[in-house]
Amino acid sequence: MTSKKAMPSELGFVHMFKLRERLHKSIEKILNFQKTSTNKQILGDVLNNKTLYLKREFYYPVEKVEGYKNMGSLNFKKYQSIRKLLLEINENIWKNSLQTKINKLIKYLNDEEINSLQKDDFIWYKDIIQDQNGNEHNPSPGEQAILKLTNYLELEQDCYFLDEPENGLDNHFINEIIVQKINKLARDGKAVIIVTHNANIGVRTLPYLTIYRELNKNQNTENKTYLGNSFKETMHNIQNEETDFIWADICEKILEGGEEAFNDRSNYYGK
Structure with missing residues (x-):
């Protein structure tokens, strides 16, 4: 030590x-x-x-x-x-x-x-x-809807669900972009299920199946459901009642507002 x-x-x-x-x-x-x-x-x-x-x-x-x-x-x-x-x-x-x-x-x-x-x-x-020019941009509600919808339709999946995709969009964009994308998905064998009140989407996509739900004002009466497409030209009542409709008549009523409204717009356009 x-x-x-x-x-x-x-x-x-x-x-x-x-x-x-x-x-x-x-x-x-x-x-x-x-x-x-x-x-x-x-x-x-x-x-x-x-x-x-x-x-x-x-x-x-x-x-x-x-x-x-x-x-x-x-x-x-x-x-x-x-x-x-x-x-x-x-x-x-x-x-x-x-x-x-x-x-x-x-x-x-x-x-x-x-x-x-x-x-x-x-x-x-x-x-x-x-x-694209580097300027800050605050997307409008319509532009936000465009981005969400187009990006969704670009996803790779087997089935697509669209609930009134026309909301916030003008008909020119729907016709030129959205309808074309939906048609391409259909050609690629994809299933696209759409709830719509827009004529371009409801008619120009040529749906394989259209479902029309007729709501009765009388609450004690059962609502009616019709199935059909433009190829068969009819809408068949699934309750098997004798109340079938012409497919074009239903589209004109729901998507165009009826024959009178459709003809009025045609006259206003001078066509």
Whole structure:
């Protein structure tokens, strides 16, 4: 045995230094993050030969910026408080007061019942829609409907369900784009089930089966259901009653508003 005092371990000091350096670099990434964005992704074509794209911007804001959302679970007040505490830790990274600052952060997290901090808690994002010229564009309800509908019809699946797809769309777009897409799906052997009151969709897609539901005003009387298509030219009552209809008459009534309305429009157009 000797009376010499043990010398400080160089390994322990280096280990402490590396831990603090790692903490310092991690906090620096959060505090000094530069705004960045993803590559543009195409959303689709809308009217007037306009193509829309989506890109997402990421940001670690110092002050609240309108339009940005947190990718994690923090609201801006909590995010700002944690950011301030991290700044204090970073400023004391090589001081004896470091542990005090860390304990202050831990106490705040416990008081706010925040069990853990994830990377997404520090990332704020904003989705930006642009046209082909790079100009920001806020899609109208009609354009939103166009994008949703056309993207849905581009999915690869065996069966498609459309509930009044004409809502919010003009007839020119329906006729030139939507009807063509539906017809292509039919030629490819896909099943397309549509609820519609639009003549272009109901007639020009040449449906293999049309279902017409006649609602009776008398609640004590059962509603009637008719099946048919343009090829057989009839709509047959599935209750086997003698009340079959001509397919074209039903389409004219439901999709055009009746013969008088159809003829009036033809006269107005001068046809």
